[in-house]
Amino acid sequence: MKYRTNDGDVLDAICTEYYGADAFDLTVVHAANMGLARLGPVFPAGILIDLPEAARVSNEPAMISLVD
Numbered sequence: 001m002k003y004r005t006n007d008g009d010v011l012d013a014i015c016t017e018y019y020g021a022d023a024f025d026l027t028v029v030h031a032a033n034m035g036l037a038r039l040g041p042v043f044p045a046g047i048l049i050d051l052p053e054a055a056r057v058s059n060e061p062a063m064i065s066l067v068d
Helices: 011-019 026-032
Strands: 002-004 048-050
Touching: 011 026, 026 048
Parallel strands: none
Antiparallel strands: 002 048
């Protein structure tokens, strides 16, 4: 998905809105948007950000097996 920023947007809030709380990997988002970090933590309006599906992580607890 592509997202165009509004003045004052921050990446964590954008990702939380799209992927869900604690359900994304920011390193994947940054890798898909080279140079994004150089813009600082608060974005001006009009920046196009790619939100790749590969950044989505499961926030479901991992199942563990007590026996093999």
